[in-house]
Amino acid sequence: MNFKYVIVGAGLAGLTMAERIANVLDEKVLIIEKRNHIGGNVYDSYNDDGILIHNYGPHIFHTNSRSVYQYLSKFTEWNDFWHRVLTYVDGNLVPMPITVETINKLYNLNLDCSQVEEFLRKQAVDIPEIKTSKDLALSKVGQDIYSKIFENYTKKQWGIDPGELDTSVISRIPIRLNRDSRYFADRYQGMPKHGYTKMCENMATHKNIKIMLNTDYKEVIDDISYEKLIYTGPTDYFYNYKYGKLSYRSIEFKFETYDREEFQEAPVVNYPNDYDYTRITEFKKLTWQDHRKTTICKEFPGAEGEPYYPFPTKECKAQFNLYAEEIKKETNIIFLGRLAEYKYYNMDAVVKRALDVFELMVGRKE
Ligand code: FAD
Ligand code: UDP
Numbered sequence: 001m002n003f004k005y006v007i008v009g010a011g012l013a014g015l016t017m018a019e020r021i022a023n024v025l026d027e028k029v030l031i032i033e034k035r036n037h038i039g040g041n042v043y044d045s046y047n048d049d050g051i052l053i054h055n056y057g058p059h060i061f062h063t064n065s066r067s068v069y070q071y072l073s074k075f076t077e078w079n080d081f082w083h084r085v086l087t088y089v090d091g092n093l094v095p096m097p098i099t100v101e102t103i104n105k106l107y108n109l110n111l112d113c114s115q116v117e118e119f120l121r122k123q124a125v126d127i128p129e130i131k132t133s134k135d136l137a138l139s140k141v142g143q144d145i146y147s148k149i150f151e152n153y154t155k156k157q158w159g160i161d162p163g164e165l166d167t168s169v170i171s172r173i174p175i176r177l178n179r180d181s182r183y184f185a186d187r188y189q190g191m192p193k194h195g196y197t198k199m200c201e202n203m204a205t206h207k208n209i210k211i212m213l214n215t216d217y218k219e220v221i222d223d224i225s226y227e228k229l230i231y232t233g234p235t236d237y238f239y240n241y242k243y244g245k246l247s248y249r250s251i252e253f254k255f256e257t258y259d260r261e262e263f264q265e266a267p268v269v270n271y272p273n274d275y276d277y278t279r280i281t282e283f284k285k286l287t288w289q290d291h292r293k294t295t296i297c298k299e300f301p302g303a304e305g306e307p308y309y310p311f312p313t314k315e316c317k318a319q320f321n322l323y324a325e326e327i328k329k330e331t332n333i334i335f336l337g338r339l340a341e342y343k344y345y346n347m348d349a350v351v352k353r354a355l356d357v358f359e360l361m362v363g364r365k366e
Pocket of ligand 2: 150270
């Protein structure tokens with residue numbers, strides 16, 4: 001087989017590159033995907049009861065990038081969706097991220113915005129040099145809120161103490177000195193009107209794009225000649241674990257369907273201190289599907305299984321940097337996406353990165 005471009009992985013990174021190559025360059029491209037579907041981790045599907053679920057956990061699109069929003073809008077319409085999360089603490093459900101209402105509910109107070117600012121200033125721990133996620137949380141909210149909301153959730157999610165994770169993890173969650181209880185504050189937020197899989201199918205539907213499913217690229221790559229390989233799988237696997245296995249965090253998703261219309265008060269409820277799971281998602285509250293039953297998903301993090309999260313610690317980044325040196329030497333292989341670049345990318349960041357990499361590849365950007 002002969003293709004000018006071969007892409008490993010049909011997630012958002014691979015599909016964005018394939019779409020650009022097919023449409024802009026009018027070149028043929030082969031995507032090799034080991035799963036039995038396209039979309040990577042944004043894949044959604046209808047379960048046996050006909051409820052649309054996100055097979056790899058809740059995915060909410062949000063971005064401040066107009067260009068990413070406009071790009072994806074070519075392949076989907078959107079339902080307006082402002083994500084809301086509640087977290088279960090001391091027997092109460094309180095809004096996440098932390099807002100004025102969270103503080104008032106947690107401590108049975110009735111403070112206004114400036115009083116909450118003052119309250120948090122008094123709680124905050126003075127940490128001269130903020131090096132870890134724990135430092136960051138303590139310096140913003142103090143020990144008590146840290147213990148109630150961040151410490152145990154983070155231990156469950158990552159299997160290590162927040163004092164070992166770099167600041168990028170907990171800094172994903174803002175602290176709001178107002179009453180804005182949206183989980184994300186980005187300018188553009190939404191759910192693809194007909195689901196992520198449909199959006200991905202629209203990206204991939206082109207005469208120039210061929211997709212080989214159920215195939216690990218190593219089974220076939222020696223029989224394919226290409227000029228450029230775009231690799232979006234795990235980098236350690238690509239290099240046969242030359243510098244050891246990279247750590248990823250995995251999750252077991254357990255789905256349950258209930259014969260009632262509603263399960264919980266919000267699309268996602270977090271459980272920092274109770275149970276082995278971190279959060280429960282109720283899909284109908286993401287997708288607005290009308291159905292007499294409802295399906296939920298509990299997330300049980302663990303070390304083994306599909307690699308979902310690159311590990312944001314100094315040691316893991318240092319190990320990845322050994323692979324990064326190998327990557328630099330490659331002349332016809334591009335490493336792209338959450339797995340290959342070992343970066344905790346959101347969907348919009350992956351699409352942005354792929355669009356930029358495409359422009360670099362064709363020489364339209366330095
Ligand atoms: P992937 O989607 O992982 O795609 C890589 C593809 O490569 C996979 O399909 C894989 O099967 C394939 N592959 C791997 N190895 C091989 C091989 N050897 N041969 C062939 N194929 C191979 N982002 C948001 O913006 N909002 C959210 O709400 C959000 N929620 C998330 C929740 C969870 C639980 C997780 C895990 C992620 C979430 N994300 C969210 C992040 C989002 O999923 C990623 O940013 C995005 O899917 C990354 O796309 P990708 O193409 O880089 O990787
Ligand atoms: N986090 C937490 N408590 C929460 C929610 C999040 O401690 O109730 C921390 C935790 O370390 C988590 C990180 O913030 O890994 C990022 O949360 P986010 O919801 O962005 O995680 P994702 O959706 O990527 O799993």
